Amino acid sequence: MKKQTSFLLVFSLFTLVFVACKKDEDSSKPTTISAAGNITAAIAEYRALAATAGNGVQEINWDGVPDDQAAPYFLPSDFFNATEGSRARGALLTTDGGGVQASADSDNPAGALPQFGHINANYVGALQPFSGERVFSPVGSNLAELSFFVPGTTTPGVVHGFGAVYVDVDRNENTAFEYFDINGKSLGSFAVPAKDGGHSFLAVHFPTPIVHKVRIEYGSGPLGPDESATVDVAVMDDFIYDVPQAK
Numbered sequence: 001m002k003k004q005t006s007f008l009l010v011f012s013l014f015t016l017v018f019v020a021c022k023k024d025e026d027s028s029k030p031t032t033i034s035a036a037g038n039i040t041a042a043i044a045e046y047r048a049l050a051a052t053a054g055n056g057v058q059e060i061n062w063d064g065v066p067d068d069q070a071a072p073y074f075l076p077s078d079f080f081n082a083t084e085g086s087r088a089r090g091a092l093l094t095t096d097g098g099g100v101q102a103s104a105d106s107d108n109p110a111g112a113l114p115q116f117g118h119i120n121a122n123y124v125g126a127l128q129p130f131s132g133e134r135v136f137s138p139v140g141s142n143l144a145e146l147s148f149f150v151p152g153t154t155t156p157g158v159v160h161g162f163g164a165v166y167v168d169v170d171r172n173e174n175t176a177f178e179y180f181d182i183n184g185k186s187l188g189s190f191a192v193p194a195k196d197g198g199h200s201f202l203a204v205h206f207p208t209p210i211v212h213k214v215r216i217e218y219g220s221g222p223l224g225p226d227e228s229a230t231v232d233v234a235v236m237d238d239f240i241y242d243v244p245q246a247k
Helices: 002-027 040-051
Strands: 031-036 057-060 091-094 099-102 136-139 143-148 161-169 176-180 186-191 195-205 213-217 235-242
Touching: 031 040, 031 161, 040 057, 040 161, 040 195, 040 235, 136 143, 161 176, 176 195, 186 195
Parallel strands: none
Antiparallel strands: 031 195, 057 235, 091 143, 099 136, 136 235, 143 213, 161 195, 161 235, 176 186, 176 213
């Protein structure tokens, strides 16, 4: 009887530990929200999820960028990492290319074509914005990095997640987000659903604020060439994330 009792006790403890570990493992898994085509419901779902982080929701839609800092001119990397005002959104944008740009609007004084038509006129009409007129892309590279800071400061920050609208993703193997913690450890890479000529949305939300940087991949290469069977050109519109906080 004593041996049986001991066995049952050990088995119960093992089961309890296994269940607890399983629960901890599940609680560390991120929630992924994605859609292609009609993305409105997915965006609303992610906004609501980001709001549960309790620190507010931050959005960037590029349409407030002034003409002299939009295409054909480069957007300063720290445009949305200002120390005060509406630009204090804790977002630093960098690329290994020539720089990052918000596309021109239709009445800009430089006469640049919208939708990155100053790079390739065939993009006009092909890269349709989701909101407003301006869209966003690195130039000279198809990679950009978004790093988070506590808004209004130079203190590195973390968020629960990040989501964004893509324009004209032809193949999901070319376009993705990779998330990193504050120590540079990868938290995983997530493919964006494809929608040729339309809009796609991808957001990943972690249970705890752990994301410091997102590496963003755009299509198969930098803006410039016409789209073809081997060239997939993609740009971005709205960014959505919870307000960055100190680690």
